[in-house]
Amino acid sequence: MATKAVSDESFESDVLNAPGPVLVDFWAEWCGPCKQIAPALEEISDEMAGELTIAKVNIDDHPMTPGKYGVRGIPTMMIFKDGQVVSTKIGAMAKGKISEWVKESL
Known part of the structure; x- marks a missing residue:
């Protein structure tokens, strides 16, 4: 399951009313560290499909x-x-470290 793009308009339905836990990655195109963690978030999304949504x-x-x-x-990840x-x-x-934090938080 790939990460899900969420907008201001869809945040309530995609995150706040989601059936399970959601990790939200706040990012921007120009942010180097954001691009650095993107592949890890994609992998975690696949590994934890059904347990966690990554938005x-x-x-x-x-x-x-x-x-x-x-x-x-x-x-910023929440x-x-x-x-x-x-x-x-x-x-x-x-x-x-991201996986560890996610597992501790769930």
């Missing part, structure tokens, strides 16, 4: 949602469960 919000195209959640630096933020990580991390 990506481009902060340049959709500025309302990151503003609402206080995103100040990117990449895990949502039942419409609430349960964990946040800021900055690029190796795939193993």
